[in-house]
Amino acid sequence: MNNIYIYNGEFNALLNLLAYFFQNKIKPSNIKKEGYLGNLFDYVINLNLDNKDLTSQFINYFGKYNMHQIYYVFLSNEDNKELIIYYYLLNFFKYRENLVKMRNLKCVNETLRICKKVGNEAHRFKGFVRFKELKNKILYATISPDNDILEIISVHFKKRLKNEYWLIKDEKRKIISVYDKKDFYILKEDELNIKDLILSDSEKDMERLWKTFYDTVGIKERTNERCRMNFMPKKYWHNILEVSGEIEKSC
Amino acid sequence: MELKEKLQILADSAKYDASCSSSGSTRINNSGLGNAHLSGICHSFASDGRCISLLKILLTNICIFDCKYCLNRRSNNVKRAIFTPEEICEITINFYRRNYIEGLFLSSGIIKSPDYTMELLIKTISLLRYKYHFGGYIHAKAIPGASTFLLKKLGSLVDRLSANVELPTENGLKLLAPNKNMNKVSEIMGFVRDNRSKSYVPAGQSTQMVIGATNETDLDIMSKSEGMYNSYKLKRVFYSAYIPVNKDNLLPTLKMPPLKRENRLYQADWLLRYYGFKVDDLLDKQNPNFNILVDPKASWSLRHLDEFPKEVTTCSYNDLLKVPGIGVTSAKRIIKSRRYFKLTFNDLKKMGVVLKRANYFITCNGKYNLNQELFSKNFIEANLVSLDSANKLVSNVEQLRLF
Incomplete structure (x- = not known):
């Protein structure tokens, strides 16, 4: 037994x-x-x-x-x-x-x-998190990592974005890390009412600028799809602004 | 001109600089925005597989120099743009808050004079540090020929400072970059080395060389690197395979940038910095270039086969590092663990040793993992070549010499 x-x-x-x-x-x-x-x-x-x-x-x-x-x-x-x-x-x-x-x-x-x-995954997500700015200046991001790394990266963003309000949502585990300029709290999704997210006026412009930069910075003569995929696996792409548009294209 | 178009022009001109690292600094966030992360963070990867950690842009692509290989040379008819300091700050801050980037990499064409350009760089970065309270990573290019007090000022604002030597020999430089000279770059490096502290260029300096634009050998390039590592305590030397952006009868015509050669140079660079090799061990006058088919360490081992196989349970750390398939991490793990239990080949594998390469060069408790009779240069070399995954990838590597 x-x-x-x-x-x-x-x-x-x-x-x-x-x-x-x-x-x-x-x-x-x-x-x-x-x-x-x-x-x-x-x-x-x-x-x-x-x-x-x-x-x-x-x-x-x-x-x-x-x-x-x-x-x-x-x-x-x-x-x-x-x-x-x-x-x-x-x-x-x-x-x-x-x-x-x-x-x-x-x-x-x-x-x-x-x-x-x-x-390693936590370290990757210190880079891969993409915040969107909401109308009330709060920064909001969604991630879906394989492991439960929300707490580890929250410690990082607490130091880095000290003077911002931010939320990071883990889609897979349905938990959200909320930072109020003092400390962060990890809550269950249903404990928090976040609906109707309205983006700030400049958000779309910034996203377009970033996309422009991203598309420009790769050197055509050196294109190496496999190398990119090794470092930035496709499973993360749908939450990474600059490549999320490429998912549909390649499917 | 619209901001988007400016960004496009000035990012396009900056992208040929290979440096992307954001490591080595521990700048903390004093109630502003941003800090540095000691190990550096990659935020994205471009279509060429290179990491994007910094917003890599030029302040302007207007340039009074006429370097043959450069897209922004004076004689080229390209669209010119210049950022205002405020524009750069706005973009940097907005990108940083959204976690797109780890910081700013600011370089520039030479506008009016080296001093004038340097002052513009300083103005921009001061604004970012003092008005926007930006605590993230900043890598700036030092402009050769600018005054020392400007160099002093710029260095106190940034995490990393670099000046590119571009070509390993003075002759190459005379040929392709007639306005530049080696001494001015060396002066910058010397100055940074002498002044480096926690508040002056904390992440150290780096430089870059273009590979394949002139006929220098790998020995020329690696000797230059070794010299700079020793005399200026550089953090990194970057190698950038030459990509033809201009037509000029002084420049070679290449079908493909020499990526494989660049790869071998990077491998050798690591051997210099972490594995205790010297350039003399790797190359000599008779063999001034690296073997394209076998990596530099394996090719060293094949030339010194009388020192192998090494017994992993007893040999020194430095000897372990000489074994192909054993790196710094696995060598440290072996040293740490082997006192406590009897190692097996299986344990080595678990520790991260690449056995399919290391097998040929080691014994473990006196046992050789393969048929001892096959311990010969030709057999091992043939097998190592077939293992080099890069050989399979780069289709235009000619399969010659073997069998």
Whole structure:
């Protein structure tokens, strides 16, 4: 029988579940989000733990670096990310500070690989986000990244666009990051009423100027479609102003 | 003239400058707009696959110089335009707020005199920094021949300053750019090197050379680069394959820009900066040009096959870097991990080693991954050539020499 433990999908709830496993020496077959249906051989267990805030305790014990690693894994879209985190931390008890050097362990290698993947996508989106200016000067952007990177890029834009009001919406996860010139808050889409977005008067002109620049700057004699696609995959194009018009053409 | 048309003309004239980097600066946002990101950020990629991080424009394409290879030379009959400082600020700020760009790359044709041009650049960038409180990345071109105090001023406003040497030898320069001379560029580089600090050109200086417009060899080009890296502490030298934009009997007629050659020069440039190679290791008087079919590192390894295979579990970091298929990242990972467990070929693969290349040059715990009898120059070279994906891409590379 496979013992599948479920949790509510929040990071802190996962930490509580992991702490419970480590304290009681339980070895889960897998860990899944609520809503997991399971198959014939699965035994789905919901412990309904009393969730305490364990973040600082975890940081104290496992160290900042390892917590950073598992948080990035948590943000990823990997299927068995919770189990990878479990095994990564489990191995910490054995290898302590040397854990990250043990690349021959599957859980370490996977953790490092996924972290890099999430970090890379977040870095890409620091460049790929395209804001539109609304009538009330608020900047508004939509993205649909593979991993849940909204928080990471919000930290970046908080520093960069300090004196602007901005919203970034993750279409895939239906969440929005809202910045009010002091801090950003990540809300569910239905908690916020954003309809009837009216663009500012100069928005279309600016978009046209940018498109002009983009179309001019490529050197014709060096055209390299494959190279462009490697760096800027098509899956992101519909939210990138200057290339969104090319999607229909090539289909 | 409409703003859109100006932008088109002045972006079109600026696009042949290869530099696109926005890294190396940590400028922070003091309650204004924008900051610099240490690693740099690419915001878009143009149809030629080059990254767009900065709004790369000329202040004006009016120019008193007559450099043969340049679109904006005085004798060319092209439409001329000039931006006002306000126009540049408006575009930069509006693009930056919308996250289209990481900052501004401002260059210019020489209008009236070097000093006058430099003053215009300074006026524009001061406006951007002090009136618009712009904290993003700015890369400006220093104009050769301008006064030192203007150079001092400009450098204190920007993140990166560059002056292009354009051609690796004085002769080439005399031939194609009669108004330029090497000494003026060297003066700028020397000045920037001596004054560089956190508040003066924090991201360092770079330069560019045009490849294939004159008959210099790769050895000439790489020696020039090495010399500049050593004496001026440049961050980067960019290589730009010559694209014929003008007709002139002093210029070569090319069907295709020498992209493959440019690629090999960049690979060699990385070997100089990160892999501990010297130009003398890579090229000599008998072989003054790179092999187009095999990359410079592999071709070095093939010439020094007696030093291989290397044992990855014991050899030094510098030796690891000499192995084709092992880069800086994977070499560091190997060094970090190999004390803690017994490496296998599978582990190497997981660490990012490109085994299909490295296999020929390494042993792991004394084991060679391929048939030891096939360890010969011809066999390895043939296999490496077929692996070079670029060879498959560039259709006009002639398949010669082998088999």
